[in-house]
Amino acid sequence: DSGGARLHRIQGQESVPTAAADPWAGVPASVMQQIASKTIAEFSSWRQAQGG
Secondary structure (H helix, E strand, C coil): CCCCCCCCCCCCCCCCCCCCCCHHHHCCHHHHHHHHHHHHHHHHHHHHHCCC
């Protein structure tokens, strides 16, 4: 909100096998797309429930 308080938390976890030194480098684009899709779907659902 305008005062900086959290309005809603979206959280989740995905596991991908990787041996990369940088864990983010081991995340395939397809998994990032799945994460993005889930995030948008949950946000949209929350917004609709709020009347917005």
